[in-house]
Amino acid sequence: MTFSTPPLARSTVDRAAHLRTDAAWLAAARVDPRSRVLLVRDGSVATSGGDGGPGDPWAEPDGEVRLAVLDPVSAGLGEDDWLFLGLDAGDVPWFARRLPAVAQTPLTGVASDRLVHLPVPEPAATDGLSWTSLRSIGAVLDAHDAGLATSAVALDHWHTRHPRCPRCGAATQVTAGGWTRLCEQDRSEHYPRTDPAVIMTVTDAAGRLLLGRAAAWPERRFSTLAGFVEAGESLEGAVRREVAEETGVLVSDVVYAGSQPWPFPNSLMLGFHARAVSTRLTPDGAELAEARWFSHDELAEQVRAGAVVPPGRTSIARALIEDWFDGPLPVPAR
Ligand SMILES: [Zn+2]
Structure with missing residues (x-):
């Protein structure tokens, strides 16, 4: 099993950390018309060419959505609302402007990270732009833009919360x-x-994959198991503990696969493959509502039929599942 790098881990941006403390250079770069600025707000980035829309942050964006890229004047870059993200291959400085999170109304009965974005006054140059959740746009951005947007969202969340x-x-x-x-x-x-979280494929002797449905998720959404690393715990220990706690399955041969930043608000997802040494499923009912073993054919058939909704293409969970599947999952028949 080889691991394909998940979307938000593909950054090609030079972070140029040595320039972060060069006040004179930063002051000049912030007004340099060559500099490029993206806009970030509460887990979303400004985009053009499509509508991220309110509601489900997992929804795949419509049309040819691109990261909105502005010059410092059009972006309204101020004195203290900016982040220096790095230099691109042409030595062009990149910044993010932080826009304040607006008052938001949680949708009744859904998880707290699914919020409605209300209209907010923005710089004139953002007319025609949309706010799109990084979760939904992540998989369609190229490595350059995904790296910039991921750093911007991660830093913005940290400043807001700390x-x-x-x-x-x-x-x-x-x-x-x-x-x-x-x-x-x-x-x-x-x-x-950055809080480390482990996420893992678990396969049994017959090659079947263990997937679960979290209690907080809608019916039919299944994904790999995952959980936060506890204080004083190793990554391998966290994998064994999470799988056992959530499903009752014991695992061995825990092998690292790859990682992905997941700034919602500040996780680093560390992916593993593990082998089940028991197969009886006893989902805890609290965190996990359902757990099931899937063969390749079963998963393909259920995804095609819409009976199983896999995780979004931005997630490392999708990358881990597709590595086990040995290719892209089928598209649901309409
Ligand atoms: Zn102090």
Whole structure:
């Protein structure tokens, strides 16, 4: 089994970390008409050529959706609302402008990360642009744009959620081009947080794949098992624990496959393959509503029939499943 790199792990951007502390260079680059700016807000990026639309952040975008790319003036880049993302192959500086998250109304009865985006006043140049969730657009962006958008969304989430010093509670200042926050009270520096989570294929002796449906998900959506790494735990230990806790299956031969940033809001998904040494399924009913073993033919047939909805193409879960499947999953018949 070989692992194909999932969409958000394909960045080709030079992060140029040595320039983050070069205040003179950053000040010049921020007004350089050659510089390029993308717009980020609450897990979404501004896009053109299609409508991300409200509602399901997993929905695949319509039409030829592209990342909206602006110059610093059109983007309305201000004094303190920007992030330095790096340099592209032509030494062009890339920035993101952070737009404030608007008041949002959770849809009744759905998970808290499925929110309705309300219209918000934006720079004039964004007329005709849409906000599209990185989750839905990730799989259609090229490696260059996916890398920029992923860093922008990850940093934006961190700033929004960590405005204060965790030591003394004072408000902190953004420094290093958006990559550090500094507490002026106790001089402590704070860096973007990333929480490791493991995600895994589990196969039995017959080559069948174990998939589950989380209790919070709609009927028919199935994916690989996953969970956060606990304090003081190894990655391999987390894989064994999560599979056992959620399904009752014991696994061995835990092998690393690859990773993908998942900034919703700040996870790093670490993918593994594992071999089941028991097959009896006892889903916990709390986190996991259903667990099933699928042969290649069963999964193909059920996806084609719409009886099983696989994870979106942006996710590492999809990449792991398609590696086991040895190719793209079939498209549901309409
Ligand atoms: Zn402090």
